[in-house]
Amino acid sequence: MLPLKKAIRPTTFIESAKLKDYFGLDITIATETFQHTGSFKFRAAYNLASQVPNDTIITASSGNFGQGLAYACKLLGKNAVIVMPDTSAKVKIEAIRGYGAQLDLIDINRISRNERVEQLAAEMPEAYKASAYNDEFVIEGNATLGDELSDKSFDAVLVPVGGGGLISGVIRGLAQNKSNAEVYGCEPLLANDAARSFQAGEIVANEKEPLTIADGARTISLGNLNWPIIQSSVKDFIEVSDENIANALRLYFTLANLKCEPTGAVSLGAILENRERFTGKKICLIVSGGNVDPLVYSQLLG
Amino acid sequence: MLPLKKAIRPTTFIESAKLKDYFGLDITIATETFQHTGSFKFRAAYNLASQVPNDTIITASSGNFGQGLAYACKLLGKNAVIVMPDTSAKVKIEAIRGYGAQLDLIDINRISRNERVEQLAAEMPEAYKASAYNDEFVIEGNATLGDELSDKSFDAVLVPVGGGGLISGVIRGLAQNKSNAEVYGCEPLLANDAARSFQAGEIVANEKEPLTIADGARTISLGNLNWPIIQSSVKDFIEVSDENIANALRLYFTLANLKCEPTGAVSLGAILENRERFTGKKICLIVSGGNVDPLVYSQLLG
Numbered sequence: 001m002l003p004l005k006k007a008i009r010p011t012t013f014i015e016s017a018k019l020k021d022y023f024g025l026d027i028t029i030a031t032e033t034f035q036h037t038g039s040f041k042f043r044a045a046y047n048l049a050s051q052v053p054n055d056t057i058i059t060a061s062s063g064n065f066g067q068g069l070a071y072a073c074k075l076l077g078k079n080a081v082i083v084m085p086d087t088s089a090k091v092k093i094e095a096i097r098g099y100g101a102q103l104d105l106i107d108i109n110r111i112s113r114n115e116r117v118e119q120l121a122a123e124m125p126e127a128y129k130a131s132a133y134n135d136e137f138v139i140e141g142n143a144t145l146g147d148e149l150s151d152k153s154f155d156a157v158l159v160p161v162g163g164g165g166l167i168s169g170v171i172r173g174l175a176q177n178k179s180n181a182e183v184y185g186c187e188p189l190l191a192n193d194a195a196r197s198f199q200a201g202e203i204v205a206n207e208k209e210p211l212t213i214a215d216g217a218r219t220i221s222l223g224n225l226n227w228p229i230i231q232s233s234v235k236d237f238i239e240v241s242d243e244n245i246a247n248a249l250r251l252y253f254t255l256a257n258l259k260c261e262p263t264g265a266v267s268l269g270a271i272l273e274n275r276e277r278f279t280g281k282k283i284c285l286i287v288s289g290g291n292v293d294p295l296v297y298s299q300l301l302g
Numbered sequence: 303m304l305p306l307k308k309a310i311r312p313t314t315f316i317e318s319a320k321l322k323d324y325f326g327l328d329i330t331i332a333t334e335t336f337q338h339t340g341s342f343k344f345r346a347a348y349n350l351a352s353q354v355p356n357d358t359i360i361t362a363s364s365g366n367f368g369q370g371l372a373y374a375c376k377l378l379g380k381n382a383v384i385v386m387p388d389t390s391a392k393v394k395i396e397a398i399r400g401y402g403a404q405l406d407l408i409d410i411n412r413i414s415r416n417e418r419v420e421q422l423a424a425e426m427p428e429a430y431k432a433s434a435y436n437d438e439f440v441i442e443g444n445a446t447l448g449d450e451l452s453d454k455s456f457d458a459v460l461v462p463v464g465g466g467g468l469i470s471g472v473i474r475g476l477a478q479n480k481s482n483a484e485v486y487g488c489e490p491l492l493a494n495d496a497a498r499s500f501q502a503g504e505i506v507a508n509e510k511e512p513l514t515i516a517d518g519a520r521t522i523s524l525g526n527l528n529w530p531i532i533q534s535s536v537k538d539f540i541e542v543s544d545e546n547i548a549n550a551l552r553l554y555f556t557l558a559n560l561k562c563e564p565t566g567a568v569s570l571g572a573i574l575e576n577r578e579r580f581t582g583k584k585i586c587l588i589v590s591g592g593n594v595d596p597l598v599y600s601q602l603l604g
Binding site for chain 2: 009036256295
């Protein structure tokens with residue numbers, strides 16, 4: 001079994017003169033689009049799947065965590081059970097199936113994903129129920145990205161935020177290497193529960209799954225394991241309009257030759273919202289993943 | 303002045319499990335899409351601009367070499383004069399202008415690009431006339447990519463071919479590091495002058511600029527400096543239909559999260575043309591560049 005640091009691909013650093021000149025900022029991209037399964041989620045998934053003793057792992061994520069977990073389990077000889085709505089995009093279903101996971105397709109008008117996970121867990125008491133973002137193994141896995149950033153002398157690291165697993169891991173990784181980089185949470189305005197939580201001093205949830213184009217950030221609330229890390233260590237949150245998420249995705253395409261998914265573009269979107277704040281700083285933009293449907297991407301390119 | 307090896311960005315190696323599994327082949331991507339100015343051409347342009355004593359350099363390339371030369375001259379404090387048709391895409395004109403080059407926009411119904419270069423050279427006898435692909439400095443610059451591939455133990459390296467500057471450089475770089483990798487030229491079927499030359503044993507030219515979607519390979523013929531290197535050292539040529547170039551571009555998008563220009567996808571297109579040939583080999587696909595108009599790209603994604 002490969003240890004975590006050998007199993008993951010190091011993040012890909014990109015410096016684009018065009019992007020730097022466009023903003024007049026010292027920008028380095030740290031992109032996880034070339035991580036195994038196309039997003040940072042593989043870090044968490046592999047760590048979790050390799051650390052828990054269980055041979056079967058159940059999750060309700062049909063997105064990047066599902067793919068990461070399916071592939072991690074394939075590498076580790078374990079069984080991944082992925083609960084997905086039967087209306088999920090065919091490409092997602094095929095990606096998960098391609099990694100050899102067991103698909104559990106449900107009619108969400110009859111049963112919720114979490115209810116189905118509970119059903120399956122009752123049927124398979126030996127299985128581990130994995131959260132995509134609220135799990136100590138997830139934070140620890142994502143901390144490897146913070147490790148990789150820590151020797152680059154960044155003044156500020158901008159991180160897309162959904163359930164908070166990535167930013168918590170990045171904070172932990174930076175801290176354990178004694179980095180002084182400020183960490184900013186970048187969140188879709190339409191899914192701004194983390195920003196509101198940060199202001200309120202307690203976890204505030206969205207009323208329902210928010211309809212931002214950044215589908216990786218459509219979480220109801222921050223995970224309670226991530227919250228104390230975020231509350232104590234995030235410098236600030238920046239809320240990003242869907243329009244600026246789309247603008248950022250296009251700028252990556254034209255100025256940096258980088259294909260990313262909308263959620264991955266949220267950190268550059270934060271620069272579009274508040275460029276002045278980062279003048280004179282050495283900043284790192286984390287691009288969390290690249291998996292996006294070709295049709296959606298074409299429409300966003302416009 | 304930075305020496306060449308410090309001025310360039312190392313190529314970006316990507317291994318995608320999805321891409322490997324899709325083909326059942328041991329594929330490593332070496333992508334130059336994140337090279338400065340978005341293509342391998344910066345290697346050649348910087349080498350040329352830093353090696354020639356002239357302060358002014360003229361070229362007729364409005365594409366990737368023009369961008370690479372403009373940026374190299376900016377870094378080196380030299381003047382780049384780029385002859386371009388006045389009908390060139392606005393993004394190309396703006397990219398060149400953004401790097402601070404002097405634009406010379408011409409009406410190609412009145413004068414050809416080469417004629418205009420000759421006119422300018424007569425007006426500026428102190429200037430160096432740079433070919434995008436047929437120049438010893440170009441081969442030498444591109445050889446840095448061969449250097450970077452040489453310690454990876456590849457059995458076969460697949461290289462997109464237009465004027466032959468890249469493949470000649472790759473061959474030279476591999477040879478000077480005593481690599482035994484076979485080098486395959488990958489050429490659009492609609493612009494197959496290099497494949498025909500290889501078969502004929504002499505340079506065969508296209509009758510006119512070929513209309514392949516791989517716009518970086520729309521050259522009339524191989525450069526005469528590249529020809530002896532190609533003739534003696536290329537293992538074989540593989541001709542790729544425009545349909546398979548487009549298919550390859552889409553596969554990079556969906557399986558590897560890689561945005562590339564059509565010319566950059568020709569080496570994966572060669573796999574689509576002749577997968578069996580590479581079974582059991584450790585292969586490297588060079589992706590020469592990533593600069594493509596968003597509208598063209600959207601249409602290719604389909």
